[in-house]
Amino acid sequence: MNHWLTAPILIPLLGGILQxxxxxxxxxxxxxxxIATTVLLLVSTIVLLVLASDDxxxxxxxxxxxxxFGIVLVLDRLAALMLILTAILALFCHLFAIGGADEGNRQFHALFLFQLMGLNIAFLTGDLFNLFVAFEVLLIASYGLLMHGGGTARTVPGLHYVVLNLIGSAVFLISVGMIYSVTGTLNMADLAVKIPRIQGESLNLVKAGGMMLLVVFALKAALIPLCFWLPKAYAKATAPVAALFAVMTKVGIYAILRVYxxxxxxxxxxxxNLGMDWLFPLALITLTMGVIGALGADNLKTLVAWQVIISVGTLLAPIALGSEAGISAALFYLLSTTWTVAGLFLVAELVANQRGTAGDRIITAPKMRNRTFLSVLFLIGAVAAAGLPPLSGFFAKLLILKSTTPGPEMAWLWSVILIGSFFTVIAYSRAGSIVFWRTVEGHIEKPEPLGGNVSVAAGALVALSVIIVALAGPISDYTDATAAQLFNPDGYLQILEAPVVSEDK
Known part of the structure; x- marks a missing residue:
């Protein structure tokens, strides 16, 4: 056994208990x-990424x-990718939070670290029941983080978030119970061995359990019609929390990739390929709904929250088609969109702090301080999010389009993504022109100073869209190898026979 696998769980656990x-x-x-805890977490995920790179x-x-039997953690390329994605995101969100957003709640950092622990358990676990446990850990922490800052504006969206996820948890338990009643196991490798042998009436029971499980993962991923809770909840959360929540929908997408x-x-x-016929059209409708929501957004945070919905549809469409090239392209896009959306949430908060009573609403206001710096950050983030060249979003969407084979699915995917990208550009152009360039006479009273921590955190997350382009070759090679590994499950099944005691430390 390799004890490094426990580091992404133990580090935030111990750090959270200490907090x-x-x-x-x-x-x-x-x-x-x-911050020291988050840095250590990032170091551990880098080590795991190197370990996983040997396939x-x-x-x-x-x-x-x-x-x-028992609780198992499994590391492969996909798990390592999700771990380092989350660790980098968490570091900059934490850096932004210590600029003042963590004030007012003595347990903010504890909740933040417990959230990371839950995410990392979800990415490493090799068991469906422990995936449920991971969901509950990260959700309990997310409830506290969502309410951070107080006020009725967060209470109602937070209540919707809690109720829907509690329903999802109940359905999750029922579905795994149905699957366990037939197979006698919840270990994912063991399920992959036993499910092909199921016949007769038991087949329908497992099929029903599998479809219910897909509904739960769709709720976590915010797939239509289970996505309408997200924009208000994310828009009302504090900036570092909303930015960290950019990875929450990706947990549902990860679970779909892993299980299905x-x-x-x-x-x-x-x-x-259970449920994939339904997943593809729902993904395209989700993307379309996200674009419509972005066009109608009346403030920057809501606009970015609808961008999360857009990214969910864009990710799940190639995943539903089930090609190796499509999965690789989706993983490339997952990196780009998660960091870009998180950066835009932070930029929106900086803009709100500089505009006085206008906040981040898409209305005209007096000229803000630091307009040039903030407008450049918003421009880079918007270009990457909309998928315009030369930033990472463009290359990611191009890979998705190239991954499809000729046929009706290709026509639908190309049409929805290209038209959706066009209207997304319009949504960001409208917001940016009004907020940054259409000013009125007057002055803003006591705008908050633009601190170093918050500027670095927001700038770094937005700049990652440029860094991804610079490292597009190695990243693409890694995602290609990850997709190939996912489509060859024989290696994963060998964990059933792997020795649990070894000298590998």
């Missing part, structure tokens, strides 16, 4: 320890229980 007991310590000390699978079995390529993949017999 709980330091609630009354000076805020400067709490901030220092929080091997690494296993950690708690208590030395041989799979499929491994357990219900091409080798699943009569249950092969």
């Amino acid at each position: 709980v007991f330091m609630g009354y310590a000076p805020i400067s000390l709490r901030r220092t320890i929080a 091997g699978y690494r296993l950690y079995a708690f208590g030395n229980w041989q799979p499929p 390529l491994l357990v219900f993949g091409d080798d699943a017999g009569e249950l092969a």
Whole structure:
């Protein structure tokens, strides 16, 4: 077993526990320890990324229980990619938070770290029930983070978020219970072995459980019609929380990739590619709805929140088509859109702080301070989000378009993505021109100063869209290898026979 697999879980767990007991310590000390914890987490994910790059699978079995029994963590290329994506995002969100957004709640950093722990468990677990546990951990932490800052403006969207996710958790439990009643296991590798052998009435029970599970993951990913809770909830959250939540929908997308390529993949017999026929049209409708919402947004945060919906549709469409090239392109786009959307949430907050009572509303207002700097950040983020050249969003969407084979699906995908991108450009152009260039006479009273931490954090996340372009070759090679690994599940199934005790530390 490789003990490095426990690091992304133990580091935020221990850091969060320490923050709980330091609630009354000076805020400067709490901030220092929080940032140090996030940096350590990033270092551990880099190590795991290097380990996973050899195309091997690494296993950690708690208590030395041989799979499929007990709790297992499994590292492969996909898990490593999601871990480092989250760690980089978390570092800059945390850096932004210590600029003042963490004030007013002594347990903000504890909740933030517990959220990271839940995310990392979800990416590493090799068991469906422990995936449910991971969802509950990150959701409980997200409830607290969503309410951070107080006020009725956050209470109602937060209540909708809580109720829907509690319903999703109940459906999750029912679905895994149905699958377990037939297979006698929830280990994903063991399920991939047993499900192709199921016949008769049991087949319908597992099919129903699998479809219910897809509904749960669609709720987590914010797929239509389960997406309408997201824009208000994200728009009302504090900036670093909304930015961190940019990865929350990707957990649902990760779960779809992991479960429906491994357990219900091409080798699943009569249950092969379960639900994918429904997923493709729903993804296109989700993308369309996101564009419509962006066009009608009346403030920058809501505009960016609808961009999250757009990205969900754009990601799930090639995943539903099920080609290796499409999965690789989707993973490339996942990196780009997560960091870009998070950066735009932070930029929107900086703009709101500079515009006085106008906030981030898309209305004319007196000229703001630092307009040039903020407008450049918004421009870069908008170009990357809309998919215009020469930034990462353009190359990601180009890869998605190229991954499709001629046919009706190709016509629908090309049409929706290209037309959607055009109207997304209009939405960002309208918002940017009104907020940054259409000014009125007057002055803004006491705009908040633009601090170094918040400027660096927002600028760094937006700049990642440029860095992705510079590293497009290595990143594309990695996503290609990841997709190839996902379409060859034999290596994952070998964890059932892997020794749980070894000298590998």
